[in-house]
Amino acid sequence: MQLIEHSDSPRYIRLHERDNVVIVVNDQGVPAGTEFADGLVTVDFVPQSHKVTLEDIPEGGQVIRYGQTIGYALQPIPRGSWVKEDQLRMPTAPPLDSLPLSTDVPAAQAPLEGFTFEGYRNADGTVGTRNILGITTTVQCVTGVLDHAVKRIKDELLPKYPHVDDVVALTHSYGCGVAITATDAYIPIRTVRNLARNPNLGGEALVISLGCEKLQAGQVMHEDDSSVDLSEPWLYRLQDSSHGFTEMIEQIMALAEVRLHKLNQRRRETVPASELILGMQCGGSDAFSGITANPALGYASDLLLRAGATVMFSEVTEVRDAIYLLTSRAENQAVAEELVREMDWYDRYLAKGEADRSANTTPGNKKGGLSNIVEKSLGSIVKSGSSAINGVLGPGERFKRKGLIFCATPASDFVCGTLQLAAGMNLHVFTTGRGTPYGLAMAPVVKVSTRTELAQRWPDLIDIDAGRIATGRASIEELGWELFHYYLDVASGKKQTWAEQHKLHNDITLFNPAPIT
Known part of the structure; x- marks a missing residue:
């Protein structure tokens, strides 16, 4: 896209030659009667990021964006009109029994060599980007006690161990009052177990339990697990206390100090970029997500994969309607079938709740110009770049191999x-068009805005402004390389994201599709 010198010029973006709708770029939108450079004249006021028709679309006609059908007109929509959500009938979801399976596998790109970051090597071969003491739980009942203990650990102990970045309580609402042997209970159980094995915890996580809960400590820490250090005491049960609350806090702090001492001896060392495990997500998405931020993430993803790293993209309902574009990219038929398996599982999960994937789209998404989940999905999958998909993880599973992974x-x-x-x-890395202060305590979160206006309003929350792509001030390639280098700097601890500086983080939230008793 070329740089347009005058910011008040009417501007739109068309993504594909088949598209019969375009997206308005101007911050304040464009009024009715606005004429674009190619002679298109608007019939209505059209807000920023919303769609304008390039041609008359008859009733029942296709509305095309990304070169794909995102809906069918419920009424005639004249050329130059603002396309609104209630004017479209959403297409049905692609059937899962007739998808292209590994039919268009991208060729491997030339490797990128010599890129490194400064990380913490772990005994199990993984590498952390941060050096954190994690204290996990087996049941929600212990949360209040643990929160009190963590506050004291941070205030009284952490200052003595300057090479430890933080102390994090991995609290959650699972563990008791649940059907622990139900069909899908394995999902929250393995999630709790694998959270404690995250590379940023250095294999030194502790477990705090109550004692009588259904989820027992042995299900969280396995004796033969090489990714956690069980040579020192790693478990404390509150019900073992004979002197009440005070003893509980003292015991937790004593266990924590042993771990803090060990973590404090660790130092960063130069490791290849292949040790990075990047997770990508979008939230508060708008119609620019698939134009600016997500394509930049996709380009950076391809760079990381060329450097041998692992990149994960996710969100089943936000890929479901574009799944045919992903199964064809699977490196082999087995990976393609795993993608289909996860789509099918989630279709059935939603059906049990008498919902479908259309429940995904939020009021903010719609205000940001996304008419439905089909349009949202087509913009979401752009984060995955152009490389072959190498593997699939079910919810709560731990990574098994490097490459591009659908989690x-x-x-x-x-x-x-x-x-x-x-x-x-x-x-x-997290892209947003509407804006969110989202953060995680266990890993740095790079926030990328889809629009410059958001980056300007939230200069101390947004790390990278991808809106520059829409105004021609940067290309997707340039932003991709900028992200690539920024990732390595953040992973090395050379830079802190805004969420880290403000210590913004959301709660651990388990996915539990099993019954609660």
Whole structure:
């Protein structure tokens, strides 16, 4: 896209030659009667990021964006009109029994060599980007006690161990009052277990339990697990206390100090960029997400993969309507079938709740110009770049191999982030058009805005402004390389994201599709 010198010039973006709608770029939108450089004249006022028709669309006609059909007109929509959500009938979801399976596998790109970051090597071979003491729980009942203990650990102990970045309580609402042997209970159980194995915790996580809960400590820490250090005491049960609350706090602090001492001896060392495990997510998406931020993430993803890293993308309902574009890119038929398996599982999960994937789109998405989940999905999958998809993880599973991995998660920001942490993510990137202060305590979160206006309003929350792509001040390639280098700097601890500086983080939120008793 070329730089347009006058910011008040009427501007739109068309993504594909087949598109019969375009997206308005101007911050304040464009009024009725606005004439664009090519002679298109608006019939209505059209807000920024919303769609304008390039031609008359008859009733029943296709509305095309990204070169794909995003809806069918419920009424005639004249050329120059603002296309609104209630004017469209959403297409049906692509059937899962007739998808192209590994039919268009991209060729491997030339490797990128010599790129490194400064990380913390772990005994199990993984690398952390941060050096954090994690204290996990087996049940929500212990949360109040642990929160009190963590506050004292941070105030009284952490200052003595300057090489430890933080102390994080991995609290959650699972553990008791649940059907622990139900069919889908494995999802929250393995999520809790794998959260404690995240590379940024250095294999030194502790477990705090009550004692009588259904989820027992042995299900969280396995004796034969090489990714956690069980040579020192790692468990404290509150019900073992004979002197009440005071003893509980003292015991937790004593266990924590042993771990802090060990973590404090660790130092960063130069490691190849291939040790990065990046998780990608979008939230508060708008119509610019698929034009600016997500394509830049996709370009950076391809660069990371060329450097041998692992990149995860997620959010089942935000890829479901574009799944045919992903199964064809799977490196082999087995990976393609795993993608189909996860789509099918989630279709059935939603059906049990008498919902479907259309429940995904939020009021903010619609205000930002996204008419439905089909349009949102086509913009979401752009984060995955152009490389072959190498593997699929079910919810709560830990990474098994390097490459481009689809980590099957709900689209909820907090649940997705939690599951990516359980998968082994050591760095997170989050794109947003509407804006959110989202953050994670266990991994740095790079925030990328889809619009410059948001970056200007939130200069101390947005790390990278991808809106520059829409105004021609940067290309997707340039932003991709900028992100690539920024990732390595943040992973090295050379830079802190705004969320880290402000210590903004959301709660750990487990995905539990099993019954609660």
